[in-house]
Amino acid sequence: MAGEKVQLLSAMPSPYVMRVEVALVVKGVDYEKVPQDLSNKSELLLHSNPIYKKVPVLLHNGKAVCESGIIVQYVDEAWPSADGGNLLPADAYGRAMARFWADFVDKKVFDALFGTLKASKGTEEEKKAAEENVVAVMSTLEEALVKGGEGPFYGGARMGLVDVMLVPLLAWLPAIEELAQLSLPWASKLPCLEAWFAASKAHPATAVLPEPPKITEFVTNVILPRFAN
Amino acid sequence: MPSSDQVQVLNTWLSMFGLRVVIALKAKGVHYEYLEQDLQNKSQLLLESNPIHKKIPVLIHNGKPVCESLIILKYIDEAWPSADASFLPKDPYDRAVTLFWADYIDKKMYDAGSRIIRSPDAEQRDQGKKDFIEVLETLDGALGDVFGGGPFFGGQSIGFVDIALAPFLCWFEVYEALGEFKVWEAAKCPLLSKWAEAVWEVPCVKEALSIAPPHKLVEFVQAMRKKMQAGS
Numbered sequence: 001m002a003g004e005k006v007q008l009l010s011a012m013p014s015p016y017v018m019r020v021e022v023a024l025v026v027k028g029v030d031y032e033k034v035p036q037d038l039s040n041k042s043e044l045l046l047h048s049n050p051i052y053k054k055v056p057v058l059l060h061n062g063k064a065v066c067e068s069g070i071i072v073q074y075v076d077e078a079w080p081s082a083d084g085g086n087l088l089p090a091d092a093y094g095r096a097m098a099r100f101w102a103d104f105v106d107k108k109v110f111d112a113l114f115g116t117l118k119a120s121k122g123t124e125e126e127k128k129a130a131e132e133n134v135v136a137v138m139s140t141l142e143e144a145l146v147k148g149g150e151g152p153f154y155g156g157a158r159m160g161l162v163d164v165m166l167v168p169l170l171a172w173l174p175a176i177e178e179l180a181q182l183s184l185p186w187a188s189k190l191p192c193l194e195a196w197f198a199a200s201k202a203h204p205a206t207a208v209l210p211e212p213p214k215i216t217e218f219v220t221n222v223i224l225p226r227f228a229n
Numbered sequence: 230m231p232s233s234d235q236v237q238v239l240n241t242w243l244s245m246f247g248l249r250v251v252i253a254l255k256a257k258g259v260h261y262e263y264l265e266q267d268l269q270n271k272s273q274l275l276l277e278s279n280p281i282h283k284k285i286p287v288l289i290h291n292g293k294p295v296c297e298s299l300i301i302l303k304y305i306d307e308a309w310p311s312a313d314a315s316f317l318p319k320d321p322y323d324r325a326v327t328l329f330w331a332d333y334i335d336k337k338m339y340d341a342g343s344r345i346i347r348s349p350d351a352e353q354r355d356q357g358k359k360d361f362i363e364v365l366e367t368l369d370g371a372l373g374d375v376f377g378g379g380p381f382f383g384g385q386s387i388g389f390v391d392i393a394l395a396p397f398l399c400w401f402e403v404y405e406a407l408g409e410f411k412v413w414e415a416a417k418c419p420l421l422s423k424w425a426e427a428v429w430e431v432p433c434v435k436e437a438l439s440i441a442p443p444h445k446l447v448e449f450v451q452a453m454r455k456k457m458q459a460g461s
Contacts, residue, residue, distance in 0.1 A: 051367070095303070
């Protein structure tokens with residue numbers, strides 16, 4: 001749209017920022033990324049998100065939207081797609097289901113994965129428990145994909161809300177698998193999720209995601225030292 | 230919606246999240262069956278309707294379950310649309326702002342309140358009190374700066390944030406009893422205190438909140454604490 005200014009306050013390698021960026025690309029919105037230094041927060045960030053002082057923040061013609069799940073749904077509504085390209089389906093129950101799974105991804109998935117990083121510095125028991133937690137969460141995601149019917153995405157043939165919320169896994173999961181030495185039962189227990197990964201990787205919108213080695217570097221240099229005793 | 234609609238609510242009187250759903254259904258004039266659940270002995274219906282989290286509230290609409298209170302509120306708003314009783318504004322930006330503040334309540338209010346109730350020592354309880362007061366003062370600020378001053382967050386009539394927040398009012402007496410303070414004396418909330426009086430008088434809110442009378446909640450929590458202290 002002419003005259004629209006869309007800025008995304010970002011920071012590498014926040015998975016929450018990645019969700020918003022992929023949503024913007026899927027919806028075909030022109031935007032400017034404004035990387036933030038989280039160790040020295042800008043006036044713009046503090047003014048736009050005074051409550052949490054975090055990224056991502058979407059600035060649409062100067063007006064701030066915060067919290068990644070809320071931003072993604074805002075992007076869907078502010079730039080409605082004509083041809084069934086919206087992230088949420090039209091029917092109320094379908095929307096409730098998509099929101100439920102988006103909420104599950106938000107509350108359970110990344111916490112479980114970060115838990116394995118923490119546990120990688122802990123005892124064998126802690127490592128085992130953390131890996132079992134990830135397998136349980138992934139199995140739940142697998143079941144949801146199977147029950148949903150048409151794939152390869154949670155949104156069906158096209159990416160929807162849940163896919164956009166989950167897509168930062170493309171950048172993060174390989175790094176975490178390597179650093180926490182996770183072995184997930186892809187072939188035996190998670191075949192639909194494996195297919196989801198392949199389809200998401202091939203989707204043009206995910207080209208904006210950082211390559212896993214960059215995440216590995218960040219985790220090694222910044223996150224793991226925090227967990228060292 | 231056809232009168233053959235079947236609507237059930239799985240809840241417990243102890244949940245402020247479930248009361249949100251009751252307020253919303255009453256606000257829309259939807260007939261529903263209220264099914265009080267025993268969370269120590271979860272029913273087949275609950276376990277089947279919410280296999281992932283096994284929690285209440287659950288809304289079951291013609292056999293299809295919807296879980297997570299704010300998701301249920303959005304569903305009720307969309308499944309029973311009405312021009313004059315919409316919970317969310319029409320404009321996408323205003324909606325995003327409204328949802329932000331409902332999410333803030335979810336993230337901050339319950340946690341701070343819980344810490345007043347459950348903290349094993351005075352220091353943690355005092356921190357819970359401090360945080361709780363800060364949440365109220367932040368909401369008071371938002372009511373003034375973001376939502377036009379009231380009387381409600383929804384303007385002249387209740388909306389999404391009002392429904393999300395109102396049930397916590399039942400628990401204020403519990404926080405006061407255990408935290409040994411008076412909420413509206415400790416927290417500087419000129420707008421929010423007025424809101425609390427006004428919202429309780431809204432018929433659908435008053436009816437819903439009568440499920441969890443404050444004095445009964447105080448009795449319940451004090452009995453629970455006695456039991457736990459006797460057991461240790």
